[in-house]
Amino acid sequence: MGETGGSEGRPFVIELGSWCVRSGQASEAIPDEEVGVELRKEGGWDGVGLVSRLDGVKDLLLVESSTFLDGRERLDLVGTVMEGCPELGSIFLLRGAAASSFAMGRVSAVVVDVGELAAVASPVTDGYVHKRAVSKVDGGGKALSERIRDAISPSEFNMDEAKQFLFSENFKPSEDKKYELPDGTTIEVPTEAVEDAAAWVSEPLPGTIISSINKIHGDFEKTVSNADVLLCGGTSLVRGVPNAIFEQSEARGVHFLAAKGHDRTLQNWRGGSILGSLGSYSTLAITRADYAEKGASLVLSKCA
Incomplete structure (x- = not known):
């Protein structure tokens, strides 16, 4: 997903949308990359597919689609990512509606x-x-x-979708x-x-x-x-x-x-970018030590 190592303690932000996946560094106004939904499976997100794209990421903020994951899917996603990315120091899962609200002030x-x-x-x-x-x-x-x-x-004609x-x-x-x-x-x-x-x-x-x-x-x-x-x-x-x-x-x-025009498509990612740029973000995230002590179930309390 491009350069993903993190910068000055800011998390790398990935929006798991229903149409595309957007990614980029927190505090930026627009994501660095948009890709189609190859990562998405019927019934939820494939954490294994996500792990393969996180080389070098130290801190990760995931923004859910507004058609959000259920509790079990959230647990599975966080567990798979933390287990599959030993270099990852922290993770946070943000609901899309909350992210859009932040983006609109x-x-x-x-x-x-x-x-x-x-x-x-x-x-x-x-x-x-x-x-x-x-x-x-x-x-x-x-x-x-x-x-x-x-x-x-x-x-009268055949219509093929251009992916x-x-x-x-x-x-x-x-x-x-x-x-x-x-x-x-x-x-x-x-x-x-x-x-x-x-x-x-x-x-x-x-x-x-x-x-x-x-x-x-x-x-x-x-x-x-x-x-x-x-x-x-x-x-x-x-x-x-x-x-x-x-x-x-x-x-x-x-x-x-x-928001005006195309900005409406970026609200979820942009809200995650805003949250990740705040000094208080580190108190919200699930750290590697937190995860080692209490496991993925922390997502139910810290990322409600």
Whole structure:
């Protein structure tokens, strides 16, 4: 994963996303590298695959996807990494919703992450994700792509997914409706197909957000009810999705905040980078000595 040795006590930050894995040094604004999800297995993350990419890392901060791992998967991941990387001095596992909240300068918020596999609403107070109040809609970027594909007459041509990343500085989305396929065939994608798919993804989200907020009771109820709703995730960049969510949600009295453009895809990693740059980070991490004494079960208390 490039140069990973750590710098001035800052951890190396890896975001385990549902679409890609981002990695880089804490305190940086953008990750050094993005790769596809070869590391991801059905049912969780393959710790063995992750270990093979951690040569030279001394301190590691892992940021989970908002469709987070369950307790057993977290234990297995931390155990596999610590056992497989004898040079690793410390590890910390940060939930994606908490990371996004930090990235937007909020310690309390309702984070709505519209990602590849699902759209997830997560209440966060003082950096703690209320897991029992998390609400999820199984309709992320993957489902949206399938819906658009079905809407543009798939019987007329074959559509293959290009499994690679393309980067361009100052990239501007094309307004053209016609697209040329690699074989030279020109197709026209109806605007209605994109708008329909965006509405389909957006429609259930306001109710999901309200449902998540209503699950919070007691001491945190007022904090969450008055908190900003933060929008992030790659699928939130699809034309029409943010506006549809904003319009439907604000009609219900929900106040939204969203980073600009591509920054919304980086919020989870960036929040980990911010946390890892703080002087207090070392008190949060599970050290090698902690792990030797108490094992991977520490993740349940220190990385809740």
